[in-house]
Amino acid sequence: MRLFYAALALEANTFLPLPTSYQAFVEKIYYPPGKHPEKSGHQTGAIGAARAAAKRHGFELIEGSCYAAQPGGAASRDAYERMRDEILVQLKAALPVDGCLFNLHGAMVAHGYDDCEGDFLEHVRTLVGPDCVIGVELDPHCHLTRKRCGLADIIVLFKEYPHTDFAARGEETVDLVLRAIRHEIKPVKSVFDCRLLASFPTSRQPMRALVDRIMTLEGRDRVLSVSIGHCFPYGDVPECGARVLVITDGAKPHGDRLAEEIGRELIALREQAAPHFYDVDGAIDAALAAPDGPIVIADAADNAGGGAPSDNTTFLHRLIARGVQGAAVAPIWDPIAVRLAFDAGEGARLPFRFGGKTGLTSGSPVDAEVEIIRCVPNAHQMFAGAIVPLGDVASIRMGGVEAVLISTRAQAMGTDLFSNFGIDPKARKILVVKSNQHFYASFSRIAAHVIYAEGDGALPRDVRKLPWSRIQRPIWPLDATTEPRLII
Numbered sequence: 001m002r003l004f005y006a007a008l009a010l011e012a013n014t015f016l017p018l019p020t021s022y023q024a025f026v027e028k029i030y031y032p033p034g035k036h037p038e039k040s041g042h043q044t045g046a047i048g049a050a051r052a053a054a055k056r057h058g059f060e061l062i063e064g065s066c067y068a069a070q071p072g073g074a075a076s077r078d079a080y081e082r083m084r085d086e087i088l089v090q091l092k093a094a095l096p097v098d099g100c101l102f103n104l105h106g107a108m109v110a111h112g113y114d115d116c117e118g119d120f121l122e123h124v125r126t127l128v129g130p131d132c133v134i135g136v137e138l139d140p141h142c143h144l145t146r147k148r149c150g151l152a153d154i155i156v157l158f159k160e161y162p163h164t165d166f167a168a169r170g171e172e173t174v175d176l177v178l179r180a181i182r183h184e185i186k187p188v189k190s191v192f193d194c195r196l197l198a199s200f201p202t203s204r205q206p207m208r209a210l211v212d213r214i215m216t217l218e219g220r221d222r223v224l225s226v227s228i229g230h231c232f233p234y235g236d237v238p239e240c241g242a243r244v245l246v247i248t249d250g251a252k253p254h255g256d257r258l259a260e261e262i263g264r265e266l267i268a269l270r271e272q273a274a275p276h277f278y279d280v281d282g283a284i285d286a287a288l289a290a291p292d293g294p295i296v297i298a299d300a301a302d303n304a305g306g307g308a309p310s311d312n313t314t315f316l317h318r319l320i321a322r323g324v325q326g327a328a329v330a331p332i333w334d335p336i337a338v339r340l341a342f343d344a345g346e347g348a349r350l351p352f353r354f355g356g357k358t359g360l361t362s363g364s365p366v367d368a369e370v371e372i373i374r375c376v377p378n379a380h381q382m383f384a385g386a387i388v389p390l391g392d393v394a395s396i397r398m399g400g401v402e403a404v405l406i407s408t409r410a411q412a413m414g415t416d417l418f419s420n421f422g423i424d425p426k427a428r429k430i431l432v433v434k435s436n437q438h439f440y441a442s443f444s445r446i447a448a449h450v451i452y453a454e455g456d457g458a459l460p461r462d463v464r465k466l467p468w469s470r471i472q473r474p475i476w477p478l479d480a481t482t483e484p485r486l487i488i
């Protein structure tokens with residue numbers, strides 16, 4: 001038996017003026033064949049399981065290239081076609097194969113391509129033929145298009161947000177592909193289109209209970225896998241929207257019923273599933289009023305995980321203007337300021353300008369007399385055991401406020417985003433993290449409270465503020481009345 005593996009991941013925010021080039025992939029994740037580290041990463045969740053299964057069952061695993069970029073604007077046409085074609089050449093050389101395994105994220109848009117994953121799988125299917133089993137692991141912030149559902153045999157999405165289960169879902173993808181190759185199962189899909197735009201944290205109710213429930217459905221009554229695709233609510237493509245995917249072992253009517261039942265539950269909880277969002281000063285007030293600490297404030301509108309630049313300065317300006325003591329903000333993406341900090345060196349005090357560079361939603365730069373705390377070349381943070389590169393990193397202090405400046409754009413994920421750079425997060429009163437939800441897994445362990453804020457960054461929580469033009473209507477919350485339905 002022979003299986004082929006590759007990864008290609010971008011969450012494309014089509015509203016951003018921040019293009020995603022080939023270089024943006026190379027700087028974040030590019031592992032040519034055989035160069036992938038031992039453990040699975042967030043965007044390569046199935047490789048660890050595939051390697052382990054190859055050893056256990058004695059099949060041959062041919063590893064192709066793995067590419068993933070930080071979420072940003074649409075990819076250039078050249079970037080997408082270059083990566084797609086590189087993987088296709090590798091696959092062609094590996095033929096014949098019994099199965100293919102891919103990590104694709106699922107919200108990649110390129111200039112000229114609304115559905116990159118659908119296009120990619122179409123090319124793959126043409127090469128491998130109808131009998132090869134194609135399995136794909138996707139992020140729940142994906143566009144679960146009809147095209148990709150028709151081309152892949154197995155699709156499994158992460159269930160958790162934060163996505164701490166990428167390796168577990170990768171194991172399930174590999175397991176189902178192997179069983180399908182051995183003709184032990186006949187996977188059949190049912191897809192219910194909820195006609196809504198959203199992204200629901202699973203660390204809180206009511207979403208927690210729904211995710212727990214779908215896990216109890218799997219492995220019985222011929223249900224192989226249940227996935228909830230939240231959608232990526234900043235991707236203006238026709239099929240953007242939440243969809244529920246149920247894969248059964250040849251039990252289509254049962255799958256259809258379940259997909260619709262779960263889809264209608266998701267629709268029913270859509271109003272309560274998002275946490276309360278404070279404005280910037282409201283969040284600072286709430287944190288200062290708390291008797292204990294640290295209070296972790298998520299600056300969700302400047303989340304690089306949704307494609308935002310992560311250089312919005314509004315929280316910094318307000319913390320400094322209010323004379324707050326014991327506050328730290330991370331990460332601020334500003335490679336030029338990092339370079340200046342490295343030039344000045346640790347311990348230096350100097351007038352310094354940083355942040356507020358990329359666009360209107362970045363705000364104005366901060367000018368302050370700062371002390372350089374730490375300068376760390378090729379730094380990283382951790383997320384669920386995986387390394388997230390940050391490039392060169394400098395931490396700085398101005399009065400009672402500290403900031404971590406990074407040169408490879410990323411969202412806040414681990415508390416080591418502070419502790420690696422000379423800032424003890426447990427000893428601070430306020431930690432402002434640029435993230436929507438991925439920070440939660442790590443920061444909730446040290447936080448007295450976690451609160452969410454909507455600043456004036458690039459990602460408004462109310463998606464009705466965005467200039468949608470290509471998405472299929474009607475869809476909630478852009479439209480009050482919708483027509484949810486089974487589409488596959």
Ligand SMILES: [Zn+2]
Nearest residue numbers: 139140141163
């Ligand atoms: Zn996601």
